[in-house]
Amino acid sequence: MKVEKKDYHKYYLRAPNSAQLKVYRAAQKHAFDHRLKIGDSLAWNGPNLFPDTLPATNQLLDKKFIIPHQLRQSLPHLLAPTAPACGGIGWSLRLVEAVREGKNLPSQIWKCEVLRFEEEEEVSAGVVVVKLRQQSLYMEPGSHHSEPDFDDWNWWPAEYYYVQESHVYSALRKFQGRLLPICYGFYNFKLSTGEQCVGMVMEDLTSTTDVLFSVFQEEKKDGLLSPEFYAPFLFEIFRVQKALHDEFEFFCLNTNLKNVLVIRETAGHHRPCLVFLGFGPSKTVAWQTESRTNLIESQKGTVD
Numbered sequence: 001m002k003v004e005k006k007d008y009h010k011y012y013l014r015a016p017n018s019a020q021l022k023v024y025r026a027a028q029k030h031a032f033d034h035r036l037k038i039g040d041s042l043a044w045n046g047p048n049l050f051p052d053t054l055p056a057t058n059q060l061l062d063k064k065f066i067i068p069h070q071l072r073q074s075l076p077h078l079l080a081p082t083a084p085a086c087g088g089i090g091w092s093l094r095l096v097e098a099v100r101e102g103k104n105l106p107s108q109i110w111k112c113e114v115l116r117f118e119e120e121e122e123v124s125a126g127v128v129v130v131k132l133r134q135q136s137l138y139m140e141p142g143s144h145h146s147e148p149d150f151d152d153w154n155w156w157p158a159e160y161y162y163v164q165e166s167h168v169y170s171a172l173r174k175f176q177g178r179l180l181p182i183c184y185g186f187y188n189f190k191l192s193t194g195e196q197c198v199g200m201v202m203e204d205l206t207s208t209t210d211v212l213f214s215v216f217q218e219e220k221k222d223g224l225l226s227p228e229f230y231a232p233f234l235f236e237i238f239r240v241q242k243a244l245h246d247e248f249e250f251f252c253l254n255t256n257l258k259n260v261l262v263i264r265e266t267a268g269h270h271r272p273c274l275v276f277l278g279f280g281p282s283k284t285v286a287w288q289t290e291s292r293t294n295l296i297e298s299q300k301g302t303v304d
Contacts, residue, residue, distance in 0.1 A: 012141050012155055024140065031136035032103045034193050036095055036110065042130070042199075044091040044114075046084040048185030049198065053169040054085060055176040055183065069178040069263075069273045072203065075126045078114070078184045084201075085185045090117040093130055099206065104139050106161060108132040111206055128184065129206070132199040133158040134191070162186060162198045168279035169200075171248055179240060179276055181205060209275060210264055213257035233262065236274050 016024065048054065055074060082088040093112035100109040110132070114125040141155040169176070169183045176182045182203035189199045212233060219229055237260065259278030266273040 016141055027136050028103055038095055040095045042093045042189050044084050044093050045089045046087040048085045050166040050186050053166050053183045056174040072177040074182045077125055103137045108134050127204045128201050129204050130199045130201050132197050133162045134197045136195055165279040208264055209261035212260040212262050232270055232272055
């Protein structure tokens with residue numbers, strides 16, 4: 001999917017002035033004061049904005065991708081013809097636990113119970129995670145986004161990140177359920193404030209995985225991390241990165257340790273099973289070139 005230059009005209013393509021920041025902060029405060037909470041429901045209707053992001057029908061991997069994962073199973077009714085991914089209606093997500101929420105964040109992440117109506121009765125259909133790219137609570141544009149050696153201003157809106165993330169889930173769809181969470185699609189959600197945002201619905205891994213950063217923090221609380229402990233994790237990260245770079249020309253997969261999960265039961269194995277998240281900043285050479293060209297072109301218009 002191309003990001004057309006008109007899409008950026010409503011965002012800051014150069015550092016905002018004090019008046020613009022005042023407006024931005026007022027909108028952020030309103031959104032924060034009326035943010036989502038446990039028990040809220042979001043209507044979940046299709047279609048999926050990026051159909052190619054669903055898991056591949058054939059998930060057999062090339063022999064060069066030696067991955068220690070068993071394929072995790074999807075929730076089949078979430079990929080059925082009546083599901084939101086195929087344009088189905090009558091579905092909703094009830095928020096049950098905040099994974100990450102607040103202001104100045106790249107996304108709001110919630111564990112949700114899936115509900116659907118059957119014969120005028122609401123029925124539970126499993127548990128998922130929804131990752132909402134809510135612009136009003138997004139990271140405030142500031143000096144930390146400036147890269148003088150690269151350009152004068154390098155702040156990207158929430159919209160950019162979900163488009164980039166959709167590219168990754170499409171390109172790596174055969175790895176879903178192994179290296180990536182299973183993706184059930186990207187959807188428009190309307191919040192109680194009236195704000196529209198795009199959210200990605202994905203596999204719930206909260207009860208079977210740990211964040212690698214937290215694993216390292218826990219291990220070193222009584223001293224330094226030993227190479228014997230951390231080496232298998234880092235080796236697996238580098239091995240996966242190289243394989244994906246060689247195959248797909250990825251040069252950035254955002255392997256911040258907070259965006260890497262380890263399947264809990266494999267944490268002590270010689271080859272731990274890792275799951276990668278946080279693909280908003282991920283790029284290939286071709287995507288980066290196209291995105292930068294689009295942004296430069298958009299700056300030729302009138303931007304306030």
